[in-house]
Amino acid sequence: MFLQILWRSLQNRKGRVAIAILAVAMGAAMVFALGSLSLDMNDKISRELRDYGANIVVVPPVGGAGSAVEPLLPESVVPALKNSEAAPYILGAIPYLYGIAEIGNQKVVLAGTDFSQVQKSSPWWKVQGSWPTVGTNQSIVGVKAATALNLTVGASYSVRQKDKAGTFTVAGIVTTGGVEDNQIFADLPMAQSLLGHPGQVSQVQVSAQTGKQPVTALATAIEQSVPAAKVKVVKQIAQAEGQTLGKIEWLMVLVTVIILGASAIAVMSTMTTTVLERTKEIGLMKAIGAETSSIGKLFWTEAVCIALLGGLVGSVIGFGVAQLIGKTVFQTAISFRPFVLPVSLAISAIVTLLASFVPVRAATAVVPAITLRGE
Template structure:
């Protein structure tokens, strides 16, 4: 009997039902797209925010207990170094797949035509052997996408370089020394025990907004040979995909030892910048690993605010849809008031009448929710392609969530008019009162 009544209701009131389905479809489409974006936006935004640069710095352990002194201004003979052989260990931690890239650094003061300048040895796009990954490349091109290079990037795919060695020139240093792309200069490094020189050719200029603008930037191996520091680096910048901080990560940041066993496992197995730093410190001997909190904190704040904005828009869409359904159902029920009065006069109970309207609402919610999921999938792909250049992944957990929300929207919109009309007396409805 209920099935027959539902069929007749849809058959004779198809326009009203379609309006309800369209309303739910629009809300469901928006909600499913926003949910898909919210789920995947953390990783996508984290990758986008890598333009801020590396968010982890690895230094020799002595830097944690000695006063902070610029490595350029202090004697290399008094410094501790990190063994370059430790570099593959960066990709040998639990969160190895979250390591976007890294770049070792070695800097010193040298002389050119009697003037002191600073040089920096690093990776640009250098191949390095890491466990279970063939043809792995890393360097400044990967972790420092904000570097603006005019001319050519240095090709450091080889360990040995023919003279002259290719180099990038910081823009500020180029202005002060009046050097330009294509110039060749000879740099001299001299101490009591070492007297070396190296001819370099400027392949391009670089603008970074940092100290690199006042440096001559060369391949790491060339600087190591010049300084007689083969296989040594002063620091390593690491770029890692992380999740925003919460109370647990802040507690661990203050003191890891105060975490109980359950908290420690949860913290260790979550991609917080502090937990990744802790694992890097375990993997590399004789170092201290410090998160660069300005970068890490900005990533977390931006992602949290975007997710909050998405949540507000989702709630607003749900409320608007529920109000639209309530308006449609009120009009629909008023038009069917004589039908309802006749049902009550024939002995129908209040719950039977409300059940009829609830079933109609559920059917509308299912149809609208399914269509909305399809539309949301397409909208999420479009948003991803427009904002990030690649489509967002549509998590299938969104489908049951959206269907449930669509049904809830329909039921909430139906509740008030259905209960209101069901409480009236049959004579009032039959006489149109």
């Protein structure tokens, strides 16, 4: 009997039930979408931020990075990074060897590097021309250095360093907005030979993904695997990354709370209207012997049905929204997290039941005698 009454109640109010389900679905969709995004967001945003520079620098244990002569690091530091505990989180490791050289009568900073790693870890470098071919004498010249030395793409120039000299060809002119604009970049082995430091580097710039591991923990893991070096965290980048992730998470929470609040108001409005429309029906049910608890049970069950249906529909929509955001913003799919579904359903149920509290209480407070007299 109870199930028949419940079914007819829902069936006779299809329009209002549909509105309530839609309201719950909106909230559930946001919970599911933002829940799925938040679980993948840290990794994906951390990977996106790595395009704007390294967050860890490996330098010699004494002195400082960028020293023209001493101290230096063995080039074996780079493969050692791949064997460290932080290896799964390292997206790129760029070795650099710096030295002062002369072009004509002007001194310039010559930097030897691995161009394949630079292209991978520093996509923000704007190169006019092309990237050098590995193992050749092709080079990249900073835009300010190119202006000062009157160099253009395709030009050849001689570089001297003490008693050694080499000839390079300009493959491209780079603009970064940083110190790189004043430097000349050559293939690492060529620079090592010219500067007289075979098998050595000045520093290694590491781009590490910090979505699952804090950058300080990754720096510690690298330092343990490379005891001959000192590992520094680029604090400005690390702090900016942490602040960005924190602000986005709070924004997502705020948006979810607002939408859940709107859903609760919509459900409360729908349930209140339903109680007002069924006041005489409730009074008649009580008059023929229905207990107050049975009336409450009927409305609470309706609320649960609305919550579950809305939660399921909203979860499906939410997963689609998460995929859309993932493809649009991060150019990748968002992973399906099974435990997000019960969380979404639970939150939908809680919001719906809280929103139904006042209307159900009003329904159970109906007085049969007064209602049936039409007062």
